[in-house]
Amino acid sequence: MTDVHVQTVLQFMEQHAPKRLAVEGDPIGLQIGSVKKRASKIMITLDVLEPVVDEAVANGVDMIIAHHPLLFRPLKQLNTDTSYGRAVEKLIKHDITVFAAHTNLDVAEGGVNDMMADALGIRDTAALAPVTEEKFKKMVVFVPHDHADAVRNALGQAGAGHIGDYSHCSFSTEGKGAFIPGSGANPYIGTKGRMERPEEERIETIFPASLERKVIRAMLDAHPYEEAAYDIYSLDNPGRTYGLGRIGKLDQSVTLREFTERVKEAFGVNGVRVVGDLDKTITKAAVLGGDGNKYTMHALRQGADVYVTGDLYFHVAHDAWMEGLTMIDPGHHVEQIMKQALAEQLSSWLRDQKSTTEVIVSEINTDPFQFM
Template sequence: MVKQAHVQTIIQAFEEFSPKHLAMEGDKIGLQLGSLSKKAGKVMVTLDVLEPVVDEAVEAGVDLIIAHHPLLFRPIKSLNVDTAYGRTVEKLIKHDITVYAAHTNLDVAEGGVNDLMCEALGIEDTEVLVPTSEDGLKKLVAFVPEKYADRVREAVGDAGAGHIGNYSHCAFTVTGRGAFKPEQGAVPFLGEEGKLERPAEERIETVFFASEEKKIVRALTEAHPYEEVAYDIYDMAVPGRQQGLGRIGKIKEEITLDEFAAHVKIAFGVNGLRVVGDGKKIVKKAAVLGGDGNKYAMTALNKGADVYITGDLYFHVAHDAWMEGLTMIDPGHHVEQIMKKAVAGRLSEQMVKNRWDTEIMISTVQTDPFRFM
């Protein structure tokens, strides 16, 4: 049965790959305006929530806007509907459009803005540039009837458990016998009320990242045949994976700064960009940080980057980097629009998977305020 999803349900699906806890402290993310309980027949993904974008949403009958840049970022002391900003908010309220923002959490998330930028530029073997947290490792131990062990292993593996390096669905199994006695009112998959049951079971052990615990447990309980699922979860002393802003990695082949800058221009579809440094310098290692990455220029240098790609470069930051030998490329803040297609694609997959009759669309309005003459 196909049905429309509620805004809250769609946001929960979105937060599975861009959870709010990844956001930097103080960032204005999450629900910005509107209702979580309404149904959403149409969702728009955008970089910015400007008045022309809202006009586009109104014309298309959009119920929910998911944006990278928050609409409400600074405290509002007054709202004058004669201004563009005031009209924008007024139109959203009048047309009952909910606005949700995923800012630095989408930057930090695996497969988020910075990973998308690296993918577009062909930067490989990437690591986090600015660590902000660690996603710890946990171990799941589950006890499953032998005939259902493969189904459970597959389900938790598909949900993300047992992913180690270039391998997935990694698990260890020991065969043994469980024991339980169904009491009055129980509806056992095996056994009879009041009688001790000793089924042949497999003890399945696998590891997962802490951020995926809810998804893993849900997959386990849905695939497991028992009315009451027996499982344990342990914290592991082994280091997890670093999470944070930006990425740093290797450029596929040795290339000059000017050649790489031309590649950046094409990859991001921009009409111009700013370059700092000797155009003939060979660059092998690149750091990327979507948006305004001025305060992390020296971090990129100290981590061995030959070139740093970020937006909104300040004059004096560029001076300091230039003198220290770090080359830089500023393709503009707006290149973060790379998130629109990726987010829309992942949400569309969720709609199909959950059989939700909700359309996902991408805003086509140009929100870059700059033109190159």
């Protein structure tokens, strides 16, 4: 067992929160440091502030994974007399790699917005504000009978054939292939220079376009032929929609007053800002981590009774109030829910990789606000 390479951790993050899901222009990914080094200790944080960097140095951290990018805007200068400049200087001096997963982690399945929705008991969720739609492709591959099950299973394990709550979905028909092995061939079936017509199965399955390379590799690894015959087709079938925020229903209707208490308890905050009648019945709820002002009308159009988000503007709250949409603002900082959840997910994956790398959670409170 050894410490994992940073590059390998980045591969995990790409699987967990693909960069393609990020909002255009979001400065995600590697921010500071090297991907070639090994990391014996990784720290998960919401923000990369100077006290968080000091915490990382004190704990011998090699890599920080943050939700909010440290380098959010292009640098015009790096003044090490400022707290920001000192933070960057310390990171470089102590060879700490910084990686940011921002809106891609918001949008991703199992990401920040799913974490928040689960914490609030919002079920049967859909994306509140669509960002992208996953396109589907179809693979057709021809396999001898004795390897058909192995190929089907390999495709399913690679992510093909997943439709709703069903996995390993495929369709097969039987027929005969035809080929003549050349003089340099090493055929699994047949004899060089002679026409062969083996009994084969035609296996069809669909997969998300983003998994194409993985699915092809899995099929080729399981297929017995030197040269597997397969086709890839682009489909017009509507794929899964990914987006910011979540909207869904509660298991049981509650009043806005009761739901507000649920928000406070779920996110560990002492106070929230509330817009609307506290006695209003809440059945359908929307949530969006961070600053969700510009998505208020999405919540209203989709029939939400309440919208939970941070950094609400006065006039946005006015508009929602007049349209009958209740709102709860627990603050931007409640996105910290991602710290423990991501640490557990990464730790589990590292154990599967037989890695000795340790994952810790930052204990620094980076919320600039206090309720008095």
